[in-house]
Structure formats: structure tokens, C-alpha cells
Amino acid sequence: MCGRFVVANVGSELVGVLRVDVESEDLPAPSYNIAPTSSVAIVLDSGKTEPPTRRLEPARWGLVPGWAKDVKVGARAFNARSEELEDKPMFRQALTKRRAIIPATGYYEWKQVDGAKIPHYIHPAGGEPLFFGGLYEWWKDPSKQDDDPERWLLSFTILTRDSIGRLGSIHDRMPLFMDPDHADAWLDPTTENVRDVLDAAIDAAPAVAETLDDHVVDRAVGNVRNNSPQLIEPATDADDDAPRTS
Template sequence: MCGRYVSSASTADLLAEFDVEEVVGAELRPSWNVAPTDPVRAVLQRPPKEPAEQAAPSKPVRQLRTLRWGLVPSWSPDPKGGARMINARIETVTEKPAFKKAAARRRCLLPAAGYYEWQKTDHGKVPYFLHDPDGRLLAMAGLYELWCDPTLAEDDPNRWLWSCTIITQQATDLLGEIHDRNPVLVPPELQAAWLDCSSDDPATARRILDQIPEARLEPYVVSPAVGNVRNDGPELIQPVELPEQERLQL
């Protein structure tokens, strides 16, 4: 799974990296310890808001928008279950009721400098930071959803909750030794296709997912301080040395 990640890129960097045309929502502070239910930045495509009298729908524009991590399906009675839906498995994402419509209509990218995973050892869990070897931003495949709070007035700005999930796949090679799942990373050549939901068909998402290559990332051990969601800062991604006894086991 992917349960913590780093979102430290500035809005300006994200605009340039993903050719964003419109920014929605306030700029978020950098976070080196993004946790479930936190607000996160997502890249997606939607038609801009237009006056009601406009006859033809406008062309979708690429947006940078703030969502809550942990998908809440539109049919949920309340948003409480979102914290349990931070990830969606690639094997079933186009079939499960919680994700199928979003896979067809609401695909997004979740930018990250990298993510954390914990390897189980005889001495406890060892945290790793996994990132692109060349320092490039990761574009994690995601889905987003809109949930309406029926208890709030129509003009209440909090009436609509925008939430998201990260798609994961079976990890291989070194990544698989650390943890059995990793985020699906969309390469630049497939990002436009992933964000284009005009077909409104989950089969399109399935076809794109089947084309995405395996993730090739560089892991290194970091401080156990990352395990506490109250800790945040660039020091969390600094490599640390394992005690000799633990190095021998690994």
C-alpha cells in the first residue's frame, strides 16, 4: 500500500511539470509526511465553470486542485470511511463499485517527491523512502470523487467534499522485498491519456493501466520519526544508517 508520501513541490513547479492551466483552491504548505485524510494536490481535467446560458460545454482544462486523501464514494451515507480507502488495487479498480465510475470519469495524478514504506524485520519495522533515482517528481495514478453532504445548505462552501485515492500494484524486485505493494506511477507519455476521461468508460482506464511499466525507484532507510504523523520537515527524507545487527539481517 501507499500510506505516507512527500508533497514538497511548489505550485509553480507543479504548473510547469504538468502543464496546468487552472489552479483551484489555496496553495498548500509543503509536507514531508502526508497522511490519510490530509489535503493533497491533484492534477485533473474538468470543464471550467461557465454561465448557465452557454449552450455548448467548454473544453476540459487541466487543473491543480486540492482534494482530501481517502476516497468517499458519492453514495456513502457519510465521509467516515474515506480513511480506509486511501488506496485502490489495480487488479480490481475498474470493477469494484467504490471505484468503477471514478475510473471511467474521474482520473487524476497525485504528484509526489517520493513515498514511505515499512519493511518488517525481526527487530521491528524499518522505514524506507522511495524516490526517482534522478530526483524527478512521481505522478501517482489516482481517482477522485465528489460527495455531497445532505446536512448542509446548497450554498455552503463545504457541501461538496472532493476526495481521492492512489492506485497500487504488486511490487517487484527490490521494491517487493520492502513491501508487497507500490503506487502505480504514470510515465509522462501516458499522463494525457490518463487524465482524458472523455470516453466515460472504465475499459479505457484498464487499457492505460495495462500499458504502464513497472516502477523503478531507489529506496533508502530513513528515521523512524516518520512514523509519527505530527513530525514533518525535510529531515524526514534524510538517509540514516541501520545498526549493524539489522544491516546483517537485511
């Protein structure tokens, strides 16, 4: 799973290789402790133009489908198992029409050790961005007027797959990492063989995962109110493997 992640910078610094055409003027500020329901910058291809326009837009973490009665359903849909998307009404239509990439600097995962949780920060060794495969949806708030700019909510979920190697020793699931080539194909709204593209990305994800580093961080990351660059620094405890709770 992926329940917390980091975006240390935004805009072109993070998504240059994805060739974004338009960046929103109200992108969220950098954050070192992003939790579900937070606003995050995502990449999507708008099919309303020809050719499609690739956009970097703020979105709420936790997918809210168009048929939802309220946004609360999104709190349970911050992750989606990539192998089950077609079987879930929550994600099925978005898989076909509304695919996204979520750029990140790294993410947190908690390892169970003797009944306690040890937080790890997982990130690219060279400082390049990570790209998570995702889905997005637009939801119309029935309580707001048609001319209210906040009537339409953009939301997203992060796809996951089985973990491998060292990451598998931390948690049994990991985000679906995508390299720039797979991310580009995933975003293309004209793609018809979506499952083939997704399966190719799933098969390629281990190659990205094997390039990642991780280290134990302070348990302060477990509190969503804590948000500073110090959260991603290695823990200063004498024994980094000492059990901690989140």
C-alpha cells in the same frame, strides 16, 4: 500499498509537464509526512468545459463516493487495487468518469524484518516528480447549507499494483506510477477505452519503478505529527538495516 508520501513543493514546480491550465489559490503547503485524510494537491480534467480544463486542486486523501452517508468511509479507501476497480462499487463509476493524477516527491514504505518495521523513503533519483494514478469523487455534505463553500468535498484514492524488483523486496504492493504520456491519457475525460489505458499504464509502471532510489529513514516518520525535511534524510543509525518499529 501507499500510506504515506511526500510533496516537497506544489504548483507549477511539480506539474509543469502535465500542462495544468488552472491552479487553485488554496493549495496545501508542502508536507513531508502526508497521511490519509490529509489535504493534497491533485490534477484532474474538468469535463464541464470544451475542451476540458486541467486543474490542480486540493483534495482529501481517502475516496468518499457520492452515495456515502459521511466522510468516514474515506479513511478505508486511500488505496485501490488497479486490477479490481471494475469489481468494486466504491471505485467503478470514478474509473469511468473521474480519474486523477497525484503528484509527489516520493513516498514511504515499511519493510518487515524479523518482526519489526523499517521505514524506507522511495523517490526518483534525479529529483523529478512522481505521478501516481488515482481516482477522485465529489461528495455533498448534507449537514451544510447549499451556499456553504465547504458543502462539496473533493476526495481521491491512489491506485496500486504488484511491486517489482527491489521495491518488491520492501513491500508486495506499490503505487501505480505513470509517466507523463500515460498520465495525460489517464486524465482525458473523453477516453472511452479506460481499461486499455489503465492496462497500458500498469505495464509501463515497472519502467518508472526501476529508476527509483530508496534508503532507510528514521522511525520518526511513523508519527504523523512529525513533519520536516529531516524525515526524508537517510537514517543515521550505525546499522541502517537494524530492526526498527514504526
